[in-house]
Amino acid sequence: MKNLSEMKGLIFDLDGVLVSTEQNHFMAWQKTANLLNIEFTEEENENLKGVSRIDSLKYILNLGNVVVSDQEFTSLLEFKNEAYLASIENLSQNDCLTGVIELLTKVKEEGKRLAVGSSSKNAKHILKLIEIDHLFDAIIDGNMVENLKPNPEVFQKAAAYLNLSPSECIVFEDAASGIQAAKSGGFMAIGVGNKNIKDLADKYYNDLTEFTL
Ligand SMILES: [Mg+2]
Structure with missing residues (x-):
């Protein structure tokens, strides 16, 4: 497996990884x-x-x-x-999942490129409500893809917007279909917050506070 610190892009699923709706x-x-x-x-x-x-x-x-x-x-x-x-409409920054703000702020400072890859058609609106939309270089949502996960399209689009190849990006996911999508697209797949995907993912963390580059 590649060294995590060499990875240039981080792509996050929205629901279950950054926020829970x-x-x-x-x-x-x-x-x-x-x-x-x-x-x-x-x-x-x-x-x-x-x-x-x-x-x-x-x-x-x-x-x-x-x-x-x-x-x-x-x-x-x-x-x-x-x-x-x-x-x-009642969501606020307090609804960000544990470790999200800290991680995003830190990796952004380190010069990593950040994207969201979500099947939700409301992704952009939710990211605004929880006040983290400005931290991302690209937001790919359900309105921008034809094929849903486990098809890798949403992550491939995110990588393309970041000007990176899949092998330069890490995908963070909480669902089996998302881990499958990441892997079939050639991304490193990190599982978060769902023990059922522990064996499917390249690495697994209970929440994002456990993750460091
Ligand atoms: Mg999810």
Whole structure:
């Protein structure tokens, strides 16, 4: 494995690495389930991690044995997204995950190039709300890619924006699909905050305070 200090670029997944909006998604799904009189618990929510919005709604409807028309299905998806968007407006710098600000500030000072590679269509907005958007040289979000992780497109685009090759960049990820995306794109893949990906990643840390170049 390459020496970490030789790496020129650091690319971060957003959700689960820099910030957690898991609770925001859960509350929004719970509001949606309430509309349908379906009980939706935090335990059930565990099954929705990494699941698309459409499949999540199917899961919840199934949970309550509820059948809706295509039109209702679409408006429920919109309702959930609006509830989610309203709730993330309350995010602030305090919601950055442990060690994020310290690490970003330090590596930036050392002259590393920094990017975000996220499937979220709200990535830029969230980075602004948590006040770290100015630290990145490139932000690649769900609006800019055709293929979602585990396809490496989002990280490849991020590296291209940084003017670096994948072999010069480290990717930080909390999801298996993201680690797969990084590896298949030729990046060093560092797992953070999700013990399930420990064996999949090139290196693993519980949170970013443990990481040094
Ligand atoms: Mg993630």
